Amino acid sequence: MNAPNRMAVSILLFGFTLAMASQAGAHPNLILTEAGVERIRAELGSVPLFDATVERIKAEVDAEIELGVDTPIPRDFSGGYTHERHKRNFLILQQAGALFQILEDEKYAIYVRDMLFQYEAMYKDLPLHPQERSYARGKLFWQCLNDSNWLVYVSQAYDAIHDWLSEEERLTLEQNLFRPFADFLSIENPQFFNRVHNHSTWGSAAVGMIGLVMEDEELVQRALYGIRDDGVGVGATDDDGGFIRVEGQRAGFLANLEEPFSPDGYYTEGPYYQRYAMYPFLVFAQSLHNVRPDLNIFQYKSGVLLKGVDALLQLSDADGEFFPLNDAQKGMSYHSRELVTAVDIAYLVGGQDPRLLSVAEEQGQVLLDDAGISVAAAIRDGRAQPFEKSSINLTDGPDGRQGGVAVLRQGDEDLTLVFKYAGQGLSHGHYDKLSFSLYEKGEEVLQDYGMARFVNIEQKGGGNYLTENTTWAKQTIAHNTLVQNETSHFEGRYEIGSEHHSELHFFDGSDSNVQVVSALETNAYPGTAMKRTMALIRNGSFEKPFLLDIFKVDSDSANRYDLPFYFMGQVMRVNFDYDSPSALRALGEANGYEHLHLEGTGSPAGSNTVLSWMENGKFYTLTSATGAGDELLFARIGANDPEFNLRRDAAFIIRRNGAADTVFATAVEPHGNYSPVSEIAVNANSGIAELSVVYDDERYTAVTIEDIQGQTSIFIVSNVDPSASTEHELEINGTTYEWSGPWRYAEI
């Protein structure tokens, strides 16, 4: 490795630090502070949520102390013994450190010290981890990412017992374990450390936090600003095919705060990875807030970190589970430990927002630190207020100009639409421009598949990404959006997708009865412009709000268009005939089509195609305006899936052949319910009699919906002018409509 000027200076500083061993400032000072510890000790026993957390964690740590220290020679992938043991070790070390400060019982300090010295003895001669899959192999774990997790947690444990250790002990640990560990993660692995990615966020937090404890300014600077000349070329890629270096991109913690977050706090990889990155973002930020208040880290980029916490909470369903945008394992929620951290810290440093307290109550635990005691005490004092989620539009991109994600909510999350018109989302992004998912309360009505991976389950590909994540989950056909000529957006090529993003046409959540979002995508298929307008509509003629989806395509060539709907549940009724094949074959050979079995092929029976299904005791009906030439396909996920890596979920695909310009207009309508206990079916039939596209040109598209009582309503969208103040006048079938703003909904 080249050693440029700055490196030479670093090496001088390094020697100096080693000779001293950190001792100047008072410890702990990262996320626990002396003042915080004082408050905790004073309040302990009178703060129910904090006390309960202490009890639970004490039981857990005591059980581990009972078991004894085990630091096995690294060997396994995630899910395997050595991986899980080292992972558990860092979690327990951090907790034991906190308990030492809170309970003043030396046994916890002794446990931390003994384990740290066992790591110290092992680390000196530890080779790279034997598993060779990663672009950045770690030592304790198969990838540097997990080694960084270790150091982020262990820094806190070291901070907690720092002043209790002798100077000699500190010197040994810092010289043989922490400094080499930090150097390994950074200067020895610049392809991991020196980029903009959740991996690097963990890396810089790891290096920075141990730097703060050790008062090693060189490590802190490296963490904040990255390594200047790292020798990594532009265009290199990681395991997931993500670019390690993009022209002109910076590195370090601040760059990772700058680049992937939009000004609204949306993290471009999506909420699942935002959740993962929030922990290092926030604990390192809180540490900087305490040790380096001059940096004003929580004001950075107009307070983007705190906005990020809010955005993340908003990107969850009624059960608190994150919407599975991009690579995301379903079921991850704001009950995760990362969100406990995020919510508690955001409460402490973000102006004591009382809505966060109700989330903390739901989480049922707090951090054992300054933030946790503040939250627990405020809950005890009755200050919690509901965290009411609303319809929101979150921009994507560092400057908020790379599309975004909109969430429309009707009622108390009775119906929630998640609409994605964002950028590529780095290496975890999917080719899913203008895709959406739909929820009734916490249940999926139309699903986003999520990722093809069983995180930390060793039996399934070592717990890592499965090949079907690339061949299926990322492909366009795996999403509720349009596929042209059976090819994924951007040909499924990351280097092309990364250069583009969709554009918001308009977002209007101001009318609680009709909420609308509309966005445009012109690059996914060169020569084809796609505009999707989605509205959640509450109309007194219908029992529940419904979704209206207007997907307008304009192309300079005739194409085959496939518009899939991944409905959850069992088919109740359709209004068309279809053939069922005697043998199930894959729908295609590539781009994800090879993973769909064709279960039925039909044609529209009339001007509308209707599909009803039932899931979890609720009925749903999709009504779409279709033409005689359309094909209607029933498909099921699971073809060419020899390892049973994919769920056998259903899809309904509207296929339109040889069309250039066309409109897909579809209503998705939740209605009624069924109980297997009472065996009573209520409102099991659709309330829609007819849905028609009554107008469509460059300027406007209009759809009418006639309900079964004979009432008709019309929805008109301006395809050109998103302005809220523009006055419009349009004649449709002899009636003149006048209105202002980009959309109009009215009874006619």
Place this chain on the structure above:
Amino acid sequence: MNAPNRMAVSILLFGFTLAMASQAGAHPNLILTEAGVERIRAELGSVPLFDATVERIKAEVDAEIELGVDTPIPRDFSGGYTHERHKRNFLILQQAGALFQILEDEKYAIYVRDMLFQYEAMYKDLPLHPQERSYARGKLFWQCLNDSNWLVYVSQAYDAIHDWLSEEERLTLEQNLFRPFADFLSIENPQFFNRVHNHSTWGSAAVGMIGLVMEDEELVQRALYGIRDDGVGVGATDDDGGFIRVEGQRAGFLANLEEPFSPDGYYTEGPYYQRYAMYPFLVFAQSLHNVRPDLNIFQYKSGVLLKGVDALLQLSDADGEFFPLNDAQKGMSYHSRELVTAVDIAYLVGGQDPRLLSVAEEQGQVLLDDAGISVAAAIRDGRAQPFEKSSINLTDGPDGRQGGVAVLRQGDEDLTLVFKYAGQGLSHGHYDKLSFSLYEKGEEVLQDYGMARFVNIEQKGGGNYLTENTTWAKQTIAHNTLVQNETSHFEGRYEIGSEHHSELHFFDGSDSNVQVVSALETNAYPGTAMKRTMALIRNGSFEKPFLLDIFKVDSDSANRYDLPFYFMGQVMRVNFDYDSPSALRALGEANGYEHLHLEGTGSPAGSNTVLSWMENGKFYTLTSATGAGDELLFARIGANDPEFNLRRDAAFIIRRNGAADTVFATAVEPHGNYSPVSEIAVNANSGIAELSVVYDDERYTAVTIEDIQGQTSIFIVSNVDPSASTEHELEINGTTYEWSGPWRYAEI
């Protein structure tokens, strides 16, 4: 219709009754009594559960009164408007009657009267229901069954306002509505009324209850003992293919109490239909108990009705959902209104069993009658005790000699085995001799499919049985039991199946660590004897209890045997290679095989075949002793199912070709867990290293299980002698085992 002597007498009595109109006894006296009403009025406001039920039902009835009376001309199948409206009417009438008695508010009496007179005006000229599907078409509904439901409920409403009506009003209602209604259900439909079947239970309760209110002894006698000469021939069948008349069988309510219940209270159609029949059984019985105490109805057949309530509660999983034996819709539970009735009445007349109170608490509602007030008051007084379910063996058949159903439970329903070795179960029976299902708490580990029907959901075949119920759900291959030569038990023929039943070998639930049941079936396949021994074993080397399944087959011919396991969840790992077909085809052409898609075919890799899967965050592993010639099949339900009537659930099938005598020995082991929130997988791997059949002859079969720590245990079953006291001595591989009783489990 012929009018034999007894009918002539009836007609005389009939005229007499009409002239009187019932008025002699004090009303109400069916399930509400004068004494009960007095108590309710006195305690009202101080009995929380009762008060809450009154509040809820009052709100419901008031809303209906607000809507006005609607008695539409009958037209629809179940799920359709007229069906659901008339169904709701009878439920509301019954409740309104009770509210009138409890609250003394005349508006409820007026509502009941007005609706009854609307029915009276309609009924006189009402033709048969226009839907022609039923073997016994009703008038208000498409089948007499639902008309009987109506009369059972409406009798109670009439009873409640009886004394409030004028004599003239009573006369009109009885003459034009109730008596013709009762005659229609009985003498005009003997094929419905005069048999042993849940239909006839409803019919006789309907006729009997209105007879009690009207003091029409002729109706009461007809209800209790049936119609003597009804002209229905032996061998006629109903819609489900069930026999209407079997040689020598009696009819009427008492015969329906005698025949389908075993002395243990098991109802031969299974718990789903027992639940359905319990309502008329118990409300008519309680009415008889009040009006005709001389009958001692609750002591009938050694108190079989109360035993039936206990049996039914025992036949539910940890969530209270009934095991779906025979035709059964999943999700039906002891929270249903029929079980509220059963539990409350059983408490009142069955010696105030305090365990029933905890079930009533879970139900969260009580009856608005004498039984309900007793239960609610006892709960208020703190008398509830837990209803702890245990391992039980319930005999089947009127004399308890037609096999049975065993339930083995480990811990607090941590692992529950349901083992069926019963009789055919009348027309709702499945061809599933020696089948089983397995539960962990309330979750299915290995499922019984249940039925192919969406009860009361009109879109799905009018809410009635679907053809797949016959072609799939009843077939042997749809169950976790052995299929010989791809043919169902008894050739899938009801007339053969009805003549046979399996035999218990032994049941031993006395050892909480090892619970065993063993049964024998020799008629399902002539020339083949099948003996299945199933044990739930708790062994300290394993995290959780596991199932050991020893299926021994002895045949006088070489056969193909298929042993399916309907595992719920996603495949995690197997230990053998298999091919995945490029196109999915049905596994066979008949006997249910036409509904399974073949997803993979493999061969054992060694002496054991291992399949692991995950469901609901829990891991399971099946380990089976297999031979080189065995085939291993992955299958999925849903072939030849053009209407999407079947769930796309998975099966794993062990196929053994050309075998005459053989043993299938299999362990099914729950272990570990996984949380998508913590992303931590705990104990994700099986604890079994090797499972072997180490001994097998006519007398004994022995299986050893070596765990991954190298400990080995042995399970020996005596194939011949079920006696608990017999002493056994057996040498296996040089070791001599001595024990007493039909099984032995030991560490070796």
